[in-house]
Amino acid sequence: xxxxxWSLKTELSCPKCEKTDVWDLQTHFMGEFGSCINEYKLGQKxxxxxxxxxxxxxxxxxxxxxxxxxxxxxxxxAEINKGKVVKVFFPK
Numbered sequence: 383x384x385x386x387x388w389s390l391k392t393e394l395s396c397p398k399c400e401k402t403d404v405w406d407l408q409t410h411f412m413g414e415f416g417s418c419i420n421e422y423k424l425g426q427k428x429x430x431x432x433x434x435x436x437x438x439x440x441x442x443x444x445x446x447x448x449x450x451x452x453x454x455x456x457x458x459x460a461e462i463n464k465g466k467v468v469k470v471f472f473p474k
Contacts, residue, residue, distance in 0.1 A: 384418030386410055390445060390467055392424040397472050401451030407458065407470065409445045411438060424467055431465040438462070440473035 387408045395402040406421075412430045422428050438444055440459030448455045461469040 384416055386413035386415055386417055388413050388417040388428070388430055389421040390424065390428075390470070391421060392467075392470055394470070396449040396451055396454065397456075398454045399449060399452040401449060403450050405447045405449075407445040407447040409438075409443075409460075411443050411445075422467070424470070426467075427465050428462075428467060431462060431467075433465040434462055435464055436462050440471070445470055 387410045390407045391404055392407065393402060394405045412434065414430060417430055420429060438460045440457050444457040445460055446455065446457050456472060458470045459473050460467050
């Protein structure tokens with residue numbers, strides 16, 4: 383059985399090595415048991431989010447992922463609008 387995280391694929395540029403690539407980010411935010419099979423793209427309706435609008439600060443609630451260039455691990459914030467992740471960002 384899989385866990386309560388879900389995945390988001392989006393293109394990002396690493397703030398450490400500056401490599402641009404498609405990142406596979408994961409979050410437990412509003413995930414449910416079995417959500418780990420669900421993968422979404424930026425701007426796509428996310429079943430788990432149930433039409434929620436919220437900002438995630440990248441500290442308490444976040445997405446996480448690693449750069450394929452330098453392998454540095456990051457926690458990212460996100461803007462969610464009506465159940466769609468419309469922006470992810472590296473917190474300052």
